[in-house]
Amino acid sequence: MRLTILRLADFGIQNQMKAAMLRPWKDAATIMITAPPANETLPVSGPIKSKSLPTFLLTTRSKKSSFLPGGLCFPGGAQCSEDASPEWASYFLSNLGEDINKASFMPSEQMNPIPLYIKSLEERKQTMISKEVSLRISAIRETFEECGILLCKPITHEGFKPGIGRTSKSGVGGVVRVMELDNKAAIKEWQQRVKHDPASFEDLCSTFKCYPDVNGLTEWNNWLTPCINTLPKRFDTIFYTAVLPKQCKLHIDSQEISDAQVSTSFA
Numbered sequence: 001m002r003l004t005i006l007r008l009a010d011f012g013i014q015n016q017m018k019a020a021m022l023r024p025w026k027d028a029a030t031i032m033i034t035a036p037p038a039n040e041t042l043p044v045s046g047p048i049k050s051k052s053l054p055t056f057l058l059t060t061r062s063k064k065s066s067f068l069p070g071g072l073c074f075p076g077g078a079q080c081s082e083d084a085s086p087e088w089a090s091y092f093l094s095n096l097g098e099d100i101n102k103a104s105f106m107p108s109e110q111m112n113p114i115p116l117y118i119k120s121l122e123e124r125k126q127t128m129i130s131k132e133v134s135l136r137i138s139a140i141r142e143t144f145e146e147c148g149i150l151l152c153k154p155i156t157h158e159g160f161k162p163g164i165g166r167t168s169k170s171g172v173g174g175v176v177r178v179m180e181l182d183n184k185a186a187i188k189e190w191q192q193r194v195k196h197d198p199a200s201f202e203d204l205c206s207t208f209k210c211y212p213d214v215n216g217l218t219e220w221n222n223w224l225t226p227c228i229n230t231l232p233k234r235f236d237t238i239f240y241t242a243v244l245p246k247q248c249k250l251h252i253d254s255q256e257i258s259d260a261q262v263s264t265s266f267a
Contacts, residue, residue, distance in 0.1 A: 025224065025236040027116060027131075029139035030076025032220060033057040033149075035244035035262070042245045044175050053264045055247065059146060060259040067233045070258075075149075077142040077256070078235065082198040084134035086127050091202055095155050095211060096162060100133045103165035105172050105219065114222050116238050132165070135238050136214040141201045145194055147260060148187050148251025150179040151217075151242065152210035168215050176216025176242040179208060180249075187251050195253070217242050 034054040036042055042050060061071045092100045106114075117131045128134065140151045153162075154177075163169055181187050194201045205211055217240040225234040250260050 025234045027079040027135065027138075028077060028235040028237040029079060029135040029142070029240065030074045030237055031139045031143055031151075031217065031240045031242050032074050033143070033242050033244060035247045038247050040246070042175050042243065044177065044245050045170065048175060048243060054243075055262045055264055057147070057250075058261050058263055059252075059257040060261075062254075062256060062258045065256070067235075074239075075143040075146050076139050076237070077146075079135060079138040080141075080198040081128075082201070083138040083141060084128040084131070085199065085202075086129060087199075087202060088133070088137060089129050091205070092164070092211065096164075098161060098164045100164055100214075101130050103130060103133060103167070103214075105132050105136075105165045105214075114219065114238065116222055116236050133214055136217050136240065137201075137212050139217065139238075139240055140212045140214075141194060141198060144201070144204075145191055146253055146257050148181075148191060148253075149244075149248050150181060150204075150208075150210070151176050151213050152179045152205060152208070153177040153213045154179065155209045155211055164214065170215060172215055173218040173241075174216065174243070175245050177213045178244060178248055179210050181208070184251065191251065191253050195255070 034056055036050055037052050037055060040050065040052055042048060057075065058072055059075055061068055061073060063069045065071075089100055092098050116135070144150050166172060190200075190204050194204060220239040220241045223235075223237045223239060225237075227234070247262060252258075252260055
């Protein structure tokens with residue numbers, strides 16, 4: 001009798017695992033944001049030199065979240081189709097003179113590509129932009145939505161054709177640029193607008209004459225949500241790192257996340 005019950009329980013677990021494995025992964029992007037201590041500022045160009053321990057920005061997911069409610073995480077989220085829209089290619093080309101579909105961010109052509117960066121047949125048919133770029137846009141957009149930090153560079157005539165990816169003069173990585181917006185009400189308004197319509201992130205950039213600092217993000221790792229039946233969603237997530245020149249004022253959206261903290265450790 002006991003053996004029969006155990007076999008039935010094992011059969012139930014197997015069915016749960018199969019159900020979990022059948023859930024498709026959603027593409028996602030997140031940023032491990034670091035910054036110097038509150039009394040220190042890093043130069044925006046040149047090598048990063050600091051003897052101080054870096055701080056990390058950690059967010060607390062809302063308890064109403066459908067995925068890991070109340071969990072501690074980094075800013076980021078699922079990719080939207082708008083992040084890969086050909087409109088972004090037009091935006092970079094018209095404002096910077098750069099073809100982002102030719103951009104490459106990986107250190108070497110000989111490196112195995114990150115599987116998440118390989119476009120599906122459907123994406124190729126729809127002429128979606130390079131995933132190396134679109135996932136960076138996703139991470140930057142989500143960071144603004146959740147924390148009000150706009151990781152963007154200003155558009156200037158002197159900065160025309162700055163180079164995107166490894167062809168840029170500054171290279172990939174280094175200190176990421178931040179557009180600091182002063183009007184708190186405007187930030188909140190734009191956060192809500194972008195949250196409900198991801199395509200309006202391009203409108204935000206156009207309004208403030210800036211563009212996502214895709215060069216400021218560096219690949220760190222690629223994480224797949226494990227097949228656990230208690231998790232209702234699964235994500236194929238690229239983790240980027242970004243170094244802020246200084247600590248920025250946070251504007252928590254209080255919907256996707258309930259709190260944020262700056263810490264020198266993950267403990």
